[in-house]
Amino acid sequence: MTKKTKPEANGLASLEQAIGHTFAQRDLLELALTHRSLAFEAGNNGDPSADNEQLEFLGDAVVGLMVADALLQHFPACAEGTLTRLRAMLVSRKHLGEVGLRLGLGEYLRLGRGEEQSGGRKKPVLLANATEALIAALYRDGGVDAAREFVEREIMAPRMEELHAAVVAGEAFGSAAGDFKTALQELLQSKPDTTARAQYVVLEDRGHAHAERFYVELRVEVQDGPITTHGEGATKKAAQQRAAEAAYTLLKQQAGRAE
Missing domain, CATH: 1.10.1520.10 (Ribonuclease III domain)
Incomplete structure (x- = not known):
């Protein structure tokens, strides 16, 4: 035609x-x-x-x-x-x-x-x-x-x-570090056995006002048992991203072993 x-x-x-x-x-x-x-x-x-x-x-x-x-x-x-x-x-x-x-x-x-x-x-x-x-x-x-x-x-x-x-790699927002908080949330939502969302708790912050370090604990309840990871960074967000990256990596590894 x-x-x-x-x-x-x-x-x-x-x-x-x-x-x-x-x-x-x-x-x-x-x-x-x-x-x-x-x-x-x-x-x-x-x-x-x-x-x-x-x-x-x-x-x-x-x-x-x-x-x-x-x-x-x-x-x-x-x-x-x-x-x-x-x-x-x-x-x-x-x-x-x-x-x-x-x-x-x-x-x-x-x-x-x-x-x-x-x-x-x-x-x-x-x-x-x-x-x-x-x-x-x-x-x-x-x-x-x-x-x-x-x-x-x-x-x-x-x-x-x-x-x-793109979300995981950070390409969607021009960051090489990636948004592992979002990636983790997406992963949790795809798991029917997840009983709780990720919970971030600031354990402490150290250093002077111009050079603070934040320490965050992340807890996730899944069917296989609770997962706890930690992150450290110059800001709360950075520390949360580190903790989320650790949890995301751990959950992906567990999923790979289960397949």
């Missing part, structure tokens, strides 16, 4: 199967795939509702909300700055373009002749825009649940392992 400007009905059925949603309002799906170049050639250049740019505008807001909500559920221990960076990874034009490419949206785009001849079906920016417009169409046709299911399956799921790794 690389030389067609308008997808056929059976072609759209294939796309609906790929995205897991059958549209009650098929015109919404067609509109989400309509580039302004086709609207211009059809003489509708003055009508902002004749192409997918309004849906793209709505889709940008919808995907931002869905991703933010899902990140709070997956990473409840992350600070706002970390969540913002994780969200940016997921809603970037590059990633959305990759989603569109994976779904084969380029095959279904409705393009004008000029855009068709310039290779518009493979342009990452057009694929990213169409992905956002598609999300808006899903939202309007199937409501919040349809949009959320698509976002979590197609946008988040393929990168969840990468996001978890």
